[in-house]
């Protein structure tokens with residue numbers, strides 16, 4: 001498909017395309033300098049501005065910004081700097097006997113001009129995280145952050161313009177129309193983080209140019225709490241993981257699958273930890289955030305209305321304040337099977353509890369749904385843990401914890417099918433933005449030449 005020069009990003013794209021080989025051939029030291037520059041911007045120069053922007057966009061507590069945005073990005077950069085030399089090196093591989101006289105290696109070359117489309121829930125982390133991988137791999141990049149967090153997007157534009165020239169990295173602000181126009185351009189790789197619905201749109205657009213994609217998507221991530229689990233420790237971690245960023249996390253524990261014999265005790269522990277974390281009135285707590293937009297506030301309240309209309313039990317919370325987009329940390333149980341809370345990704349501070357009689361029933365419940373981004377297991381039973389791991393599929397799993405697998409740079413991060421395609425973080429992120437070019441170098445006479453035409457006398461040629 002030919003790209004129209006009328007496209008508003010045509011010039012930007014083709015300037016990057018013209019510059020791509022210069023960037024791709026940048027040395028290890030040059031890439032280190034770029035990574036250093038992003039690190040300095042995030043860690044020092046713009047650190048307070050990042051906190052302010054996130055306070056305005058998401059009411060994000062400062063400690064959460066430090067922990068889930070700044071610390072994560074700086075960690076990504078430090079990890080990339082430590083291993084970049086190794087990642088960039090050609091990797092020698094074995095060459096079979098039939099190719100005697102040659103040697104083989106993999107050259108990690110930049111894919112070229114890349115597009116990063118990012119969401120709003122961790123705007124800095126989910127934009128600069130993939131950017132670090134793209135830069136480490138030697139690409140040029142156009143970024144389209146989310147329109148839902150305008151202060152963060154504007155600040156990221158300033159940071160990008162401070163650190164890079166436009167023909168290497170550029171950030172374009174805008175809504176769906178902007179993303180649609182960008183997706184018409186023949187990018188070499190598209191790294192998208194967002195919902196499965198939009199992920200499909202991105203993949204269809206990528207197909208027009210056969211661009212490769214990494215799709216970091218979402219979905220309903222279950223947590224199994226079996227009858228052997230340490231309920232106090234489980235509730236402590238789940239209430240932290242679920243209500244951080246008001247549940248607006250892709251790997252947030254979406255819903256609980258609890259052995260029915262421990263349901264009441266588990267809910268009691270959850271309520272006790274909620275009080276410990278956010279006090280009697282979480283609306284006044286400086287450790288609790290807000291919902292990103294009124295649209296999402298209304299969406300979440302519609303879930304609660306639906307649950308109430310179907311006689312669900314509200315174990316805790318369910319109050320809200322439209323003026324400041326506040327919703328209580330809420331626990332709901334006894335939901336009917338058709339409750340919307342059990343059908344759609346919640347992405348907010350509502351935790352539905354579903355009970356099961358047998359572990360097989362819990363496993364079947366998960367298998368009937370789309371494959372999740374994360375699946376969490378709380379259990380002391382090795383047998384149960386093994387059974388769950390072997391009979392379900394998920395992008396990632398924590399055993400007796402949640403969400404922390406995201407922070408291990410040595411693990412691939414990503415989903416499976418509906419929750420994502422491809423992996424990111426650390427080496428896996430570098431790989432996502434690299435073409436693994438297969439190179440064979442012939443040094444001497446190759447034995448395979450004996451089999452060149454004419455084939456009539458090949459036995460004599462071999463015998464010679």
Ligand code: NAD
Nearest residue numbers: 118119120145146175176179194195198216217218219250
């Ligand atoms: P979204 O899919 O609505 O938007 C993401 C980005 O896509 C934004 O920049 C948006 O402007 C753009 N976009 C929206 N509609 C588009 C369209 N029709 N065509 C092209 N681009 C379009 O997602 P969101 O609301 O920003 O984020 C929430 C979703 O993201 C959740 O499903 C969550 O689980 C997922 N998520 C996944 C990860 C992960 O790492 N797997 C991380 C964070 C969020």
